[in-house]
Amino acid sequence: MQKWMRTMLIPAVAAVSILAAGCSSSSGQYVDGTYDGTGKGVKSDIKVAVEIKDEKIEAITVEEHKETQAMIDAAVENTIPEIIEKQTTEGVDALSGASGSSGGIIEAVTQALDQAKKKE
Numbered sequence: 698m699q700k701w702m703r704t705m706l707i708p709a710v711a712a713v714s715i716l717a718a719g720c721s722s723s724s725g726q727y728v729d730g731t732y733d734g735t736g737k738g739v740k741s742d743i744k745v746a747v748e749i750k751d752e753k754i755e756a757i758t759v760e761e762h763k764e765t766q767a768m769i770d771a772a773v774e775n776t777i778p779e780i781i782e783k784q785t786t787e788g789v790d791a792l793s794g795a796s797g798s799s800g801g802i803i804e805a806v807t808q809a810l811d812q813a814k815k816k817e
Contacts, residue, residue, distance in 0.1 A: 725752020
């Protein structure tokens with residue numbers, strides 16, 4: 698009888714564990730909506746809007762800045778796609794040659810994401 702119980706109990710526990718793990722990893726960490734953030738660039742504040750859809754970062758747009766256009770363009774082309782790919786600003790480094798502008802974007806997005814995080 699004990700052998701039969703172990704044979705049935707182990708797969709049941711494994712199935713419950715898999716289901717529980719699947720539930721927690723499938724949900725995003727953000728609340729849907731659009732969130733604004735501001736970061737310090739070289740010449741000005743950089744204002745961004747971060748759109749969260751299906752609990753994930755969908756889009757990031759630079760709304761306002763007075764940075765050198767070439768620097769902001771480089772930061773937008775490189776930094777924003779990396780943030781969207783990673784779904785966080787953690788581990789995203791400022792872009793060499795445009796570190797002030799990309800750092801300002803990272804700071805602004807971090808501020809916006811802080812507002813968008815799910816409260817537990």
